[in-house]
Amino acid sequence: MPDFLPINYVIVVALMMTGLFIVIATNNFVKKIVGLNIFQTSVFVLYISIGKVSGGTAPILTGQPETYSNPLPHVLILTAIVVGVATTALGLALIVRIRSSFGTIDDYDVETAAKN
DSSP states (O other): OOOSSOHHHHHHHHHHHHHHHHHOOOOOOHHHHHHHHHHHHHHHHHHHHHHTTOBOOOSSSOOOOBOOOOOHHHHHHHHHHHHHHHHHHHHHHHHHHHHHHOOOBBBHHHHHHHHH
């Protein structure tokens, strides 16, 4: 265990807190989607950081004793990226629909208009 905190974990925490702050602090639906995407990116960086093994190679059998990196986290992140893009597209489509129905994308204004 190193005595210092690797920079990639600092980046993960910074991205995660930035995304969470954007989601909580803003009332604009598009900005909330952007905040969720930033949060999601922090999870991607975390999984990719965990999947890297120092001195590891691709898991191809060569007959030599070697240390292999696990490719599973990278494959899972590729799948998560596709799901994230689809979720973002759906969220933006819903925002367009909300804008056409209520005339605004501010969550406070939409909530007030929905009550009336």
